[in-house]
Amino acid sequence: MPRLARYLRLLHRLEKEDTTRVSSRELADRLGANAAQIRKDLSYFGEFGVRGVGYDVRFLIGELSRCLGIDREWTMVIVGAGQLGTALARYRGFAEEGFKCVGVFDRADGSAGKEINGLVVRPADEMADFIRDNEIPIVVLAVPAEAAAEVAAQAIEAGVKGILNFAPVRLSPAPGVFIHQLDLSTELMVISFYLSG
Amino acid sequence: MPRLARYLRLLHRLEKEDTTRVSSRELADRLGANAAQIRKDLSYFGEFGVRGVGYDVRFLIGELSRCLGIDREWTMVIVGAGQLGTALARYRGFAEEGFKCVGVFDRADGSAGKEINGLVVRPADEMADFIRDNEIPIVVLAVPAEAAAEVAAQAIEAGVKGILNFAPVRLSPAPGVFIHQLDLSTELMVISFYLSG
DNA sequence: GCATGTGAATGATTTCACAGCT
DNA sequence: AGCTGTGAAATCATTCACATGC
Numbered sequence A, B: 001m002p003r004l005a006r007y008l009r010l011l012h013r014l015e016k017e018d019t020t021r022v023s024s025r026e027l028a029d030r031l032g033a034n035a036a037q038i039r040k041d042l043s044y045f046g047e048f049g050v051r052g053v054g055y056d057v058r059f060l061i062g063e064l065s066r067c068l069g070i071d072r073e074w075t076m077v078i079v080g081a082g083q084l085g086t087a088l089a090r091y092r093g094f095a096e097e098g099f100k101c102v103g104v105f106d107r108a109d110g111s112a113g114k115e116i117n118g119l120v121v122r123p124a125d126e127m128a129d130f131i132r133d134n135e136i137p138i139v140v141l142a143v144p145a146e147a148a149a150e151v152a153a154q155a156i157e158a159g160v161k162g163i164l165n166f167a168p169v170r171l172s173p174a175p176g177v178f179i180h181q182l183d184l185s186t187e188l189m190v191i192s193f194y195l196s197g
Numbered sequence C: 001g002c003a004t005g006t007g008a009a010t011g012a013t014t015t016c017a018c019a020g021c022t
Numbered sequence D: 001a002g003c004t005g006t007g008a009a010a011t012c013a014t015t016c017a018c019a020t021g022c
Helices: A002-016 A024-031 A035-043 A057-068 A083-090 A092-096 A124-134 A145-157 A184-196 B002-016 B024-031 B035-043 B057-068 B083-090 B092-096 B124-134 B145-157 B184-196
Strands: A054-056 A074-079 A099-106 A119-123 A138-141 A162-165 A178-181 B054-056 B074-079 B099-106 B119-123 B138-141 B162-165 B178-181
Touching: A002 A024, A002 A035, A002 A057, A002 B184, A024 A035, A024 A054, A054 A057, A057 B184, A074 A083, A074 A124, A074 B184, A083 A099, A083 B083, A092 A099, A092 B184, A099 A124, A099 B184, A119 A124, A124 A145, A138 A145, A138 B184, A145 A162, A162 B184, A178 B184, A184 B002, A184 B057, A184 B074, A184 B092, A184 B099, A184 B138, A184 B162, A184 B178, B002 B024, B002 B035, B002 B057, B024 B035, B024 B054, B054 B057, B074 B083, B074 B124, B083 B099, B092 B099, B099 B124, B119 B124, B124 B145, B138 B145, B145 B162
Parallel strands: A074 A099, A074 A138, A099 A119, A138 A162, A162 A178, B074 B099, B074 B138, B099 B119, B138 B162, B162 B178
Antiparallel strands: none
16 A cells, blocks of 8 residues: 555654654645545554544554565665666665665666666676575666566566566566556656646 | 556557557557456547447557647656756656656756756756746656755746656645656555565 | 447445544 | 544446447
């Protein structure tokens, strides 16, 4: 659930503001959402609140982090060291949420040897072994559309469990592998759709 | 509808492969979707197909482009010339779909003066006038979370109609302005949620 | 015969409304 | 009194199945 992630963000901000308790209503107001929705989302994972009182911010942060699987550190590799891949590798937001990029790969004739964030860009044909040896669970694909399917297949073969794909192609699903598609142009089209409609 | 954008992309690929006709079933197979869904999505905008035959690829591309509002060129500006903003400004996929970045802005003390893709990064306080003078409809926000709300307010004040916001904060809605949120860390959390759940 | 377009059926999600606890 | 947790109701989305037209 992507909503849980947004709740968690807001809770972190509340914690910084030294708020210790919060009600579903307050959360809803600040998120532009419905209070019942928030309660239902949370109650799906357990009874985190106290009736008549609300939720303890710090406690809820802990529980939500656990539910979202970010009470641990995830390692990941980024494939594609072009503009987008480089930006992603440098993006601080990932590390802040516990997603640590431990490898960047690109075609040998591309930007190999380049250093990003203290990581040397390695040739793509070393990716599979790297994933296997280090048991990397997550791959971020920032390669051109033509290359995406093949890289994904190699990564899956090497044991990856989740793929975040920025290339504008649908990857064929594989059992036990969660694939999440994110296409930047499509996001802009959503806007143009609303602007022109 | 983000699905329409995916249909359109596939259609473009089919056109390149010199396919002139396609059925909802074929589209569905290649997209991993349901044929009825596709027909319903399309029929919402008009009767684009021919019974017993299917859809004419080129014709459907034209109609879909129109529905998605990308039968024209949209101008946009990118605010924030950090890693992400720079990558977005250089990203070719936008121009390919008709989204032309005509201005990049950043705080004066930041990367001002830097050149990206032939565009000089301008100080952020010139943004509002630029938007007004050039009637820019779309702003892409790639600024830190703290700055997002203020920049958005200025852009809206200056007449912007759509905002694609990469900062991890919810922007307060404004009448007549379509705001689309896209938070990269949240996308990774979706993956960790599925991997750990 | 074949594939669209669409009402009807099913399924999922969101919201309401209130019982139950502090 | 105040706020959670949750069945029931309402809304929204997807899928089925078939009449309609090439």
